[in-house]
Amino acid sequence: MPLIRFGVSIEKDLLLKFDCFIKGKKYTNRSEAFRDLIRQELVQEQWQGKEEVVGAITLIYNHHKRELVNKLMDIQHDFGGVIISSQHIHLDHNNCLEIIAVKGSPKEAQKLADTLKSVKGVKHGTLSMSTTGKEIE
Ligand code: NI
Numbered sequence: 720m721p722l723i724r725f726g727v728s729i730e731k732d733l734l735l736k737f738d739c740f741i742k743g744k745k746y747t748n749r750s751e752a753f754r755d756l757i758r759q760e761l762v763q764e765q766w767q768g769k770e771e772v773v774g775a776i777t778l779i780y781n782h783h784k785r786e787l788v789n790k791l792m793d794i795q796h797d798f799g800g801v802i803i804s805s806q807h808i809h810l811d812h813n814n815c816l817e818i819i820a821v822k823g824s825p826k827e828a829q830k831l832a833d834t835l836k837s838v839k840g841v842k843h844g845t846l847s848m849s850t851t852g853k854e855i856e
Contacts (some may be wrong), residue, residue, distance in 0.1 A: 720856050762850045766825045773851050776819040776832045779843040783813060787840040794838070795819065798831040814842075822851070 741752035765772050801823040808816040821828040836844030
């Protein structure tokens, strides 16, 4: 895609804050920071729609709670259509990290993440909302 330059009018204070923000985020120029903000908004919008999205669910839990492990497994089998891969990492004697890659309906992916996170005994759960990359430059 060709790059198009355009002018943006912005309050001085707001621009100063933006520059301070992007410096903290390690951006080397405003343009890339600006593009990323736009992409972030577009990806968020995709998650509100019906088009296919991609994401990653992370879970932290204690594997000694056998019922919990079985429950998490049952849920994942129920949502097999949206799960494309999963990885289990034994963090220490007690704790496990599970990373579940999802691709498909935003609603289903969100529902899976919510269902897993709400299981009693899951210490922490996140859903990282990303994109297939097809609709975004
Ligand atoms: Ni483990």
